Amino acid sequence: MSKGLPKRSEDYSLWYNELVKKAGLAENSAVRGCMVIKPYGYAIWEKMQRVLDDMFKATGHENAYFPLFVPKSLFEAEEQNAEGFAKECAVVTHYRLQTDPDNKGKLRVDPAARLEEELIVRPTSEAIIWSTYKNWIQSYRDLPLLVNQWANVVRWEMRTRLFLRTAEFLWQEGHTAHATAEEAIAETEQMLHVYADFVENYMAVPVVKGIKTPNERFAGALETYCIESLMQDGKALQTGTSHFLGQNFAKAFDVKFATKEGGLDYVWGTSWGVSTRLMGALIMTHSDDEGLVLPPNLAPIQVVIVPIYKGEEQLAQISEKVNQLKKELQAKGISVKFDNRDTERPGFKFAEWELKGVPVRIAIGGRDLENGTAEVARRDTKEKSTQQFDSLTTYIPALLEEMQASIFNKALQHRAEHTTKVDSYEEFKQVLETKGGFVLAHWDGSPETEERIKEETKATIRCIALDAEDEDGVDMLSGKPSKKRVYFAKAY
RNA sequence: CGGGGUGUAGCGUAGCCCGGUAUCGCGCCACAUUUGGGAUGUGGAGGUCGUAGGUUCGAAUCCUGCCACCCCGACCA
Structure with missing residues (x-):
């Protein structure tokens, strides 16, 4: 690991790219426009998923999984939607390779294995899902249908950036069907509020809730709601969207239901999603020239403990105290790492965990053993203080909570100023x-x-x-x- | 996809103009001394120079195609 990041003030884009790589979040892959999300980055995404998934379940949704491929005939059924995505679709045309007779040791596409109907790699799943909903919905008793899926999608972007815009990305897409327009609109708004709640209270990123202009509306929607956030460089980033689809997809895929009154009507739809782009928002909102700053609520490691010792005997003494502390903090639901690597020195560890954005660092050395203290450093303000060791089990949870609020307020203030x-x-x-x-x-x-x-x-x-x-x-x-x-x- | 740039050890680079088998730093491995903010010394390992062709006695270096990445546009969660 090389020292130092570029400065935000000198080159914001370079700073972002280097930070993502050096903090171990993601890197570019052998595939154009596609990234590898590394374990530390994926751990953050997993925490996001877990919280969001709970929120979806709490609002009555269930998870399901639909195919990656969409037959072209289905894809084009809802015209607006199809046209909107047409320019950025990956298309599967063949299903077999063969050894290349003209080029030993190489493979080529078997020209005889052309698909009768091309398959579109989903840029979004409305088509495949609504074609399925047709079979699931017959009566008002089948409604509302509240389904979410966690999936990858592909949009063949010309220009990509880690997390912010990649050709393949991970997201969740909720797709619901309702008996009335009012119900569908209420769902669309509800999910927007769920997103806003998550982004503000877990990511500590302030949002503006709003609706898109017709120009910016999702292809095939009647109304697109969104949350928008402001990054440190003064550019806006859409952090989530929720669409009221009206009856557009129901009509395109002939999804009708028998009403209570004995009539037959098309259902009303919504769809809503957030993606790994949230990672980009998280990074760009809080981080500084020393590295990531993670909100405690999403940090995979909330507290790191670094021992400072001379000799194995002292390390053993420190370890005993630390292991007890670690257990007590973990009992309070706090994730703790004891960095007892003997291969790195304390200063190196400090810098490394700062780069990775761990909210709180506790350092314990010989002096602390004598005094019954520990040094506590918070990542967001870089303030250090000496605390009574015995008070840490109450001090740390309170500090984490304070930090969560503090970084949100800092971002809120930045937005107000901009x-x-x-x-x-x-x-x-x-x-x-x-x-x-x-x-x-x-x-x-x-x-x-x-x-x-x-x-x-x-x-x-x-x-x-x-x-x-x-x-x-x-x-x-x-x-x-x-x-x-x-x-x-x-x-x- | 248009314009510009880059590709040399895990990372960052020198060499390329003017062809002769690759420089330096960080990192890595071993040992020792170290450990309260990115340690030091000694020794060591690691390279089909993005890739495929071409020119040449000889290519990192010259020519052509391809691939990837970066910046600026058009497009976009």
Whole structure:
């Protein structure tokens, strides 16, 4: 491991890439655009999954699994959706290889093994799922149908970045069917709130809840809800989406149900998802030039204990105390690592665990043995303090809780400082160029002005906030009247 | 996919213009001394120079194709 990371202030992208690799989260693979998620990175993802999965179950959802491949005829059934994803689909055309007669030791695609119908590698699973739902739903008694799946999907991206945009990524996709539009909308909103709850309270990343403009809407949806977060470099990142699909997929796949009243009607759908992109948000929101800063609620290791000793005898003395402490902390649900490697020195370990973002470090040395103390260092502020050893079992849980709140508040403050109201296009452009961040401005609601602003400034409308206040104003470009401000930003 | 760049040991690099079998640092292995913020010394291992062809007596170096990565665009969770 080489020392030091690039500075955020000098090259934010480089800092991000190096951090992801050096902290052992992920690396590029032999496959273009696809990453290898390494054990430490995957451990964080697993914690995210566990929490989210519990939240999904608590709101009545069940997990299932649908195929990776979607026959082309199914894929194209919902036209809007198919067209939206067409440009980035991987397609399976053959099912067999053979030895290449012209090139010894090499294989080639067997031209005789062409599939009668091409298979699309799912960029999302609406098609395969709704074609299945047709068979699952006959009556209002079968509704609502609340299913989630954890899966990988493939979108053939031109330009990729670890976690933020990869050709293959991991996510969960919820797909539900309801008897009424109201119920489906309530589900769409509910899941948006679930995501917001998770992202704010576990990831400690503040979100703006809102709806997308028609331009930014999911292909095939009537309404797309989203949560948007602001990264340290002033760019926005969508951290989750929830779609109200109306009856679009029900109609495309002929999913009808017998109503209580004896009629026959198409069901109403939703879909919602978060992906490994959340990892990118987690990294970019809190981390610093020394490495990752992980919120205690998602850190695979919450506390690391580093012994400082001279000789094996002293290590044995320290170990005895540490093992007892470790047991007590673990009993309180805290994950603890005792880094008793004899092959690295304390200073090296300090730097390494800081790079990996472990929230709390406890160091115990000879002096502490004599005094009955320990040195406690918190990762977020890098403050160190000396604590009574016996108080640690109450001090540490409280500290972790305090840190969780503290890093959220820090991110919240950063967002507040980088959210600017503007009333003129000049000011708008100036804010984008100088400080970045969210820019709150009036918009006349037309796709034309939205498009023009995007072309001229690279900024897009991230969302129309659900809690936006009514305020009469005029579009900064067209001068037409507007009822509320919308969130603009340059985005990932 | 367009424009630009890069690819040499696990990582970071020198050498490439001007062809003669590869430099340095970190890391790795062994031993010793060390251990309260990225240890030091001594010895050692590790390379089909991204890949496939071509030119040449000889290619990391020159030429061509391909692959991957990075930056900037277009596209996007």
